[in-house]
Amino acid sequence: MPGQKQVVQDLMSRTNRIVIKIGSALITNGGKGLDQQAISAWSDQIAQLRLSGMDVVLVSSGAVAEGIKRLGLKQRPTSIHALQAAAAVGQMGLIQAYESCFQKHGVQSAQVLLTHEDLANRKRYLNARSTLRTLLGYGTVPVVNENDTVATEEIRFGDNDTLGALVANLIEADLMIILTDQKGLFDSNPDNNPNARLIEKAEADDRQLLEFAGSSAGTLGRGGMYTKVVAAQKAARSGTHTVIAYGREPDVIKRVVKGESIGTYLSARTGQMAARKQWLGGHMRCAGELLLDEGAVNVLKRSGASLLPIGVKQVRGDFKRGEVVSCMTLEGREVARGLVNYPADEARKIIGHPSREIPDILGYEDEAELIHRDNLILLN
Numbered sequence: 001m002p003g004q005k006q007v008v009q010d011l012m013s014r015t016n017r018i019v020i021k022i023g024s025a026l027i028t029n030g031g032k033g034l035d036q037q038a039i040s041a042w043s044d045q046i047a048q049l050r051l052s053g054m055d056v057v058l059v060s061s062g063a064v065a066e067g068i069k070r071l072g073l074k075q076r077p078t079s080i081h082a083l084q085a086a087a088a089v090g091q092m093g094l095i096q097a098y099e100s101c102f103q104k105h106g107v108q109s110a111q112v113l114l115t116h117e118d119l120a121n122r123k124r125y126l127n128a129r130s131t132l133r134t135l136l137g138y139g140t141v142p143v144v145n146e147n148d149t150v151a152t153e154e155i156r157f158g159d160n161d162t163l164g165a166l167v168a169n170l171i172e173a174d175l176m177i178i179l180t181d182q183k184g185l186f187d188s189n190p191d192n193n194p195n196a197r198l199i200e201k202a203e204a205d206d207r208q209l210l211e212f213a214g215s216s217a218g219t220l221g222r223g224g225m226y227t228k229v230v231a232a233q234k235a236a237r238s239g240t241h242t243v244i245a246y247g248r249e250p251d252v253i254k255r256v257v258k259g260e261s262i263g264t265y266l267s268a269r270t271g272q273m274a275a276r277k278q279w280l281g282g283h284m285r286c287a288g289e290l291l292l293d294e295g296a297v298n299v300l301k302r303s304g305a306s307l308l309p310i311g312v313k314q315v316r317g318d319f320k321r322g323e324v325v326s327c328m329t330l331e332g333r334e335v336a337r338g339l340v341n342y343p344a345d346e347a348r349k350i351i352g353h354p355s356r357e358i359p360d361i362l363g364y365e366d367e368a369e370l371i372h373r374d375n376l377i378l379l380n
Contacts, residue, residue, distance in 0.1 A: 012259035015174040017055040017136075019240075020046065021164035021231075022179045026247040027062040027094075030181075033069040034062065034097050038248065042179070043101030045253040046141060050107050054257075055136045057171060059144045059164040060098070066090030091145065098143050108140040113147035119166045126322045129170050130366065136171070161231035168240040172374070176235050177256055178228050179247030184263035185225060187212050204229075204236035204266040229266070236268035286326040286337055288317025288344055290351075290370065297329055300336055300378060306369035307338070307376065309358070312351040319344045327371070338376035341367040 022042065029035040049056050064083060067090030068076060077083050095111050102109045112132065118124045135142045146163050161178060168176045183190070183198060190196040202209060213226040225244075232242035243256050245263030256262055292300070296311025307327065319325055321343045327336040340347065347370060349361050355368040 012175070012257055015054070015257060017171060017173045017175075018049065018257070019057045019059060019164055019168045019171070019173045019176045019235075020179065020253060021059040021160060021176065022061065022247060023160070023181065024061040024065040025181045026179055027060065028065040028069065034066050034093055036097060039097050040101050042247070042253065043098060044105070045251060047102055047105035047107045048254065049257065050139065050141055051105065055171070057132065057136070057142045057144060057167055057173070058098070059160055059167055060094060061145070061160045063087045063090040063094050063145055066093050094145070095143060102141060108138070110135050110140045110142045112142045112144045114144060114163065114167075115147050118147075119170065123321065125170070132167075132171050161227040162234065165231040165234035165240075168235040169238045172238065173235070173240050175257075176232070176240050176242045177253060178231065178242065178244045179252065180225075180228065180244060181247065182225065182244075183246045184244050185209065185212060185229065185266075189214065199264050200261060201265045201267070204232045204242060204268055209266070232266040236266070239268050239270055241268050242266040286317075287319035287323035288315065288325045288340075290315060290325055290327050290340075290347070291330055292327055292335070293330070297335055300327070300376070304373055304376075304378065306373040307336075307371040308355055308368070309347075309350040309370050310352060310354050312347075312370060315344055315348045315351060317344060321366075325371075327376075334379055336371075336376055336378050338371035340371055341369060 020042075027035060027039065029038070046056050046058060064076070064086045067086030067088065070089050070093065071086060073086070077086060091113075095109075099109050112128075112135075114128060118128055132142055144163070144167055146160055164176055164178065167173075185199045186196040187199060188196045199209070199212065209229045210226065213229045214224070228244050232244070235242055243263055243265050245252050245256055249255070249262060252262060290307070290312050291314040292307070292311055293313050296307065299305050299311070300307065313330065317325070319340060321341060322339055324337055325340045326334050327338065328334055342350065346362055350358050351370075353361060355365075358365045358368070
């Protein structure tokens, strides 16, 4: 049986898509303003990962904390409008800092501002997913932050640990790295207990972890260790593993990705694709049906390819983009199900046509497939 260290290294060797989340206290050096030296070091490591072929999305806190510093405020405001003003001022410096660092390596970055509502609404969720995937396809590093300037309850109750987990779900990340000002998760508060033990590895859904994490939050940000564990549990539901590590550890990102034992590693029970397939297979009700010709059925069963419009003969039901639909033979036998890329009315217009004709028929092309193979599960 391979040892624990070898298991982690094997998992890291298969990592291709990463979400990295950096907290407010860390990025602003405890509220003293943006730590340009640290940002440069993190950006150097992220750029190297990007240039090696990995997809990386950076979820960065710090806009409000930087705005508080720039505005000369003594403490974090409590009113929504004051927080929004601080976020607007601070976001300028935050993005400028990252852009200048990535440009040194010839790596393009992109600002993406989201609210939790964007990811709760199915249509906006799919749009955000498509945009992020397109940005990754262009070789950029998307820098994601919560849109605090227009959000309301998100500032008061949200946190970027949760946003990091939602982004990991969104892009189907293999790994989420949460950089913090702590060494990782301990079995008790290390500030009060000198004998507190660092938890090096555990399963993300272990309920005892939340007891260890407590419920304390920092003064600059909105999350503590508790929100990081909750975020790891949310990410694990779609098969994403999480590492919580001390952000000022030298070359921390590179070393984590290499499989070095740093901080706390929280593993997902199932792989990313297995979790998605399990979720699709568990859907008892489908929003509609696609009737496939014999050729399309054979291609799906033989090679597990994506479902193209040309192989569909009929559309049944009134479904929306992103809903689960059933793929049927002309005789009525279900062979697959998956997340459809076009709503029913548009699907009816493009079925039987080659994908290259989609822009002429609809006036735009979202995806070349009706159902992408990653969002498709074959049924016995």
